[in-house]
Amino acid sequence: MKGELIYLPAEVRCDLLMDNYYRELMQEKLPAGLYRHSLGVAEAAVSLAGRFGADQKKAYLAGIVHDFGKCYSKSELRSKAEELDLQLDRITLLEPRLLHAPVGAALLQLELGIEDGDILRAVALHTTGHSDMNLLDKIIYLADCIEDGRRYPGVDRIRDLARRDLDGAVLAAVERTIYAVLRRGMLLHPQSVSLRNSLLEKQAGDQSARL
């Protein structure tokens, strides 16, 4: 593969080298299972980006690095958030499952020099979601839920929806997350509820426009 790179245009070569750089870095920093998950998310994100017209290069990179925050412990994430003066809400600070996303995005910029605002935003929102998600945000959120390594009841239905209806699949994914959070007695982030409501409102608007 390395020998073949010299025959590619400089721009493509540079992208491939950067992708390899971040992939190898994640392989080094993340436990094996989480690294495999990151590769799965990157692959699912590229495929969703191709299907729904997003930038596949950004989708790949965002997928590979989306769990960078998991390189750090809960207390490290909290102190990094404090050091960086990140304005995080109380629920995010109390719930490590959520905290790795916004702190991870800040650390990607600070420690790995990733400056692309679209990638950083998609990483920051990949756990809670948001009522105003753009295409790449939705793709990373969904790819995290449906990558090939994910096994949970209902995942095939979400994968099936993701083949034709991005918003429908994101809605099914956030509803599944909300159920799981309630079942486990964990804190539910209001942004997840807002995401669900905004998608339902949009769905209702689309239906009435068709009548």
Ligand SMILES: [Fe+2]
């Ligand atoms: Fe994550």
Ligand SMILES: [Fe+2]
């Ligand atoms: Fe993840």
